Amino acid sequence: MGFEQSRRLRRDAEDNRQRIMAAARTVFAERGLSAPLEDVARQAEVNIATLYRRFPEREALIEAVLADRMTELARLAEEAMHIPDPWEGFKGFVERICAMQAADRAVTEAFTACFPDSPAMEEPRSRAIEALDALIHRAQRQNRLRPEITSSDVILFLMANTGVLSSTRHAAPGAWQRLVSLLLDSCSPEGPTSPLPPVPGPEELHDAMLAARPRR
Numbered sequence: 001m002g003f004e005q006s007r008r009l010r011r012d013a014e015d016n017r018q019r020i021m022a023a024a025r026t027v028f029a030e031r032g033l034s035a036p037l038e039d040v041a042r043q044a045e046v047n048i049a050t051l052y053r054r055f056p057e058r059e060a061l062i063e064a065v066l067a068d069r070m071t072e073l074a075r076l077a078e079e080a081m082h083i084p085d086p087w088e089g090f091k092g093f094v095e096r097i098c099a100m101q102a103a104d105r106a107v108t109e110a111f112t113a114c115f116p117d118s119p120a121m122e123e124p125r126s127r128a129i130e131a132l133d134a135l136i137h138r139a140q141r142q143n144r145l146r147p148e149i150t151s152s153d154v155i156l157f158l159m160a161n162t163g164v165l166s167s168t169r170h171a172a173p174g175a176w177q178r179l180v181s182l183l184l185d186s187c188s189p190e191g192p193t194s195p196l197p198p199v200p201g202p203e204e205l206h207d208a209m210l211a212a213r214p215r216r
Contacts, residue, residue, distance in 0.1 A: 017054045019044040024065050028106035033062055063120050066110055070124035073097055077131030087144035087193070090135050091184055094154060098161050098180045102169075108162050146189050157183050167212035172204035 023044035027035045037058060041051045055061040076096050083089035101108045132151045139145035160183065161176055168175040177197040185192045200208070 013054070016044075016046055016050055019046060020051055020054055020061070021064060021068070024061050025068070025106070028062075028065055029104040032105040033109050037061070062106075065106060067120045067124050069100075069104070069107055069110070070121065070128050072100075074124055074128035074131050077128060077135050080135055081131070081138065085144070086135075086139035086142050087188065090139045090145055090187075091193070093132075093135060094157060094184060095180060097158065098176060101158065101161055101165060102173075102176050108165050143189060146187055149187050153187075168200070168204075168208040171207035171211055172200035174198065175200045175204070175208065 020040065024040045027040045027043050031039070037051060038048055040061070041048045044051070051061075055064070077093055080089040080093040083092060097107075129151055132154060136145060136149060136151060136154075140147055140149070157180070161179060164176050164179050174197060178199060181194065181196050
């Protein structure tokens with residue numbers, strides 16, 4: 001095999017990988033991490049054999065997608081450090097990642113399962129936690145955030161938001177915003193900092209509770 005042919009094959013392989021990654025982000029966002037890989041291949045316009053050559057196991061593809069999302073979370077936390085008001089920086093970051101959960105089922109489901117323990121996840125995960133810790137400590141130094149709050153509390157917020165989203169995504173799609181506002185109010189030493197979003201109506205909550213019932 002000549003040099004040019006070898007280089008072209010490597011380029012084609014990388015192009016296929018990027019197409020599969022982009023397709024997986026779209027499919028997993030809409031249908032969750034258990035979506036059929038055949039749907040990912042169809043979205044990427046490659047055959048399923050090509051997908052498995054690039055990602056031999058589903059977990060490898062999920063890790064790659066979640067590593068990208070974790071890198072984005074780290075970037076959002078780092079950007080929030082540039083907001084002059086430390087409370088607004090912390091609050092805005094939490095609101096943005098919760099909005100990501102609402103828009104992307106892959107992000108939602110990631111917080112109800114163990115993150116893959118892999119080198120691909122370790123660097124962006126460490127970067128995200130480090131950036132979040134810096135955001136929290138900055139707000140606490142200026143007495144804009146309760147001193148007991150840690151990054152673990154933010155993870156709990158995301159897990160709580162996951163639970164709400166799983167049952168209200170269709171029945172009461174704005175319910176998560178009220179939950180997040182209530183959780184953020186609990187973090188402020190000054191008490192409530194903004195009006196609460198509307199509460200879901202009784203019919204919406206009834207439908208959400210029906211959706212949350214275990215299926216037999």
